[in-house]
Amino acid sequence: MGAFLLLPKAFMGAFLLSFISICSLLPQSAVGITRHYKFDIKLQNVTRLCHTKNLVSVNGKFPGPRIVAREGDRLLIKVVNHVPNNISIHWHGIRQLRSGWADGPAYVTQCPIQTGQSYVYNYTIVGQRGTLFWHAHISWLRSTVYGPLIILPKRGVPYPFPKPHKEVPMIFGEWFNQDTEAIINQALQTGGGPNVSDAYTINGLPGPLYNCSAKDTFKLKVNPGKTYLLRLINAALNDELFFSIANHTLKVVEVDAVYVKPFETETILISPGQTTNVLLNTKPHFPNATFLMTARPYVTGQGTFDNSTVAGILEYGFPLNGIHSKDLTLFKPILPPLNDTSFATNFTKKLRSLANKEFPANVPQKIDRRFFFTVGLGTNPCKKNNTCQGPNGTMFAASVNNVSFAMPTTALLQAHFFGQSKGVYTPNFPISPIIPFNYTGTPPNNTMVSNGTKLVVLDFNTSVELVMQDTSILGAESHPLHLHGFNFFVVGQGFGNFDPNKDPAKFNLVDPVERNTVAVSPGGWVAIRFLADNPGAWFMHCHLEVHTSWGLKMAWVVLDGKEPSQKLLPPPHDLPKC
Ligand code: C2O
Ligand code: CU
DSSP, X not given: OGGGGGSOHHHHHHHHHHHHHHHHHSOGGGOOOEXXXXXXXXXXXXXXXXXXXXXXXXXXXXXXXXXXXXXXOEEEEEEEEOSSSOBOEEEETOOOTTOGGGSOOBTTTBOOBOTTOEEEEEEEOOSOOEEEEEEEOSTTGGGTSEEEEEXXXXXXXXXXXXXXXXXXXXXXXXXXXXXXXXXXXHHHHHOXXXXXOSXXXXXXXXXXXXXXXXXXXXXXXXXXXXXXXXXXXXXXXXXXXXXXXXTOOEEEEEETTEEEEEEEESEXXXXXXXXXXXXXXXXXXXXXXXXXXXXXXXXOSSSOOOOOOEEEEEEESSOGGGOOGGGSEEEOOOOOOTTOHHHHHHHHHTOXXXXXXXXXXXXXXXXXXXXXXXXXXXXXXXXXXXXXOSGGGSEEEEXXXXXXXXXXXXXXXHHHHTTOOTTTOBSOOOSSOSSOOOTTSSOOSOOBOEEEOBEEEEOTTEEEEEEEEEOOTTOOOOEEEEESSOOEEEEXXXXXXXXXXXXXXXXXXXSBOEESEEEEOTTEEEEEEXXXXXXXXXXXXXXXXXXXXXXXXXXXXXXXXXXXXXSOOOXXXXXXXX
């Protein structure tokens, strides 16, 4: 828009008029501007908890820079790799309609960007507004390479809730004193569980409840009697989090960049890969107190975990009579117990789509293809002459329908687009478990997974119902599953084994929540529906990075439709090579 300023006024007026008349002919989604960003992937010294790390960063920032755009805008983000590691960046939750080449998961939609190379991610934000985030999508580099991606509504379009006084992104992360690449490489060698994090962070800051950390505290400065929109993002590697602010109520208004029916809660639960917008009404008058906001994990697995608590401070500005904030009473929120699955269930049940005229819930009512996937942990045999640290001397693995996904060495999307899938992947991913068993009962004796690069191939516009069933093979555990390229509707959820005869009758096909990441309850199941209206190769995986590393991932190929507007665009010229 800045270029307009250089034009003579009369000319600009005429230009604007013709611009407006052109725009009225175009579909709404075509109206928007192009925004340019540059991401220099660099090493950067960062100190937390008195440990200094030379970590991989974007533009020397930790967490990385904020991207702010509007619905309908086009983003051109040039990523230049100056570090020894391969890199790729994923725009988590962006639909990427026909622009799958810009999605970012390494070896799925692109080969990684090698040292000294660059790639321009080019995509348009269509029909989405809200909070998302971006993160590295290779190995465990997303532990330090992440940042908010904020999509404002189109200019002049209001939120379906009162306009907040201020908007504040708050991104949760995990800090490891050690190098995370070393941690996961070692774990994959030994077959054991990887070391856990040393702290959780809010906007990169662990806060006062850790040693040597008080100065690294996120402070939210507020005025009395105002409404704040907190854009909460869970970018932690391996932990679902409870979050609460002492003596304040939160009103949930959006998840995963889709508005929901507002509801109030003291505490929210947010899984890695999920975002939650909440409204915070501050107290009408200056309180003689400050308030901690804390987050700590919701844990359902058997393994070790980081059970520490990150805290930030909610501080009311400009106290009267020159009172210092350190002299004020400090209130602390009470979070649910670590394994509070009933809180988790009640919380997720409250999430409903707006499902009104302006924001309809287009839930597929007629289903073309049904899938039943088990998700959970398992084992691989220890390699010859090795000693392994997984269960009973094996190696930890994880799988979907007992297939532990083997990453190819070239990108799936290229293989698909150029008709060269042979030797890269096979299209025979099982639509249900090959050997059914009591998924949530006593674990079977044989915990071994199979390994392969198997995909599901879908025709364009197939309506899909997918039930994901947790297994108790190595202990029932919550798995936040993330699907690339689509939003889906969460139509049902339950505990125990899914019953195809009884459970579908209870599905919510009216106002189910629409999102891109959903937790499969520990020892339970979740049913989702989506329309496969986006041609490409789309990754689906647990957003607990350790489970992804162990193979809890698979991919869908959606074929082109007949119309030109239903086809994947050709790859950009600078698409990285493997
Ligand atoms: Cu947020 Cu496949 O990732
Ligand atoms: Cu998982």
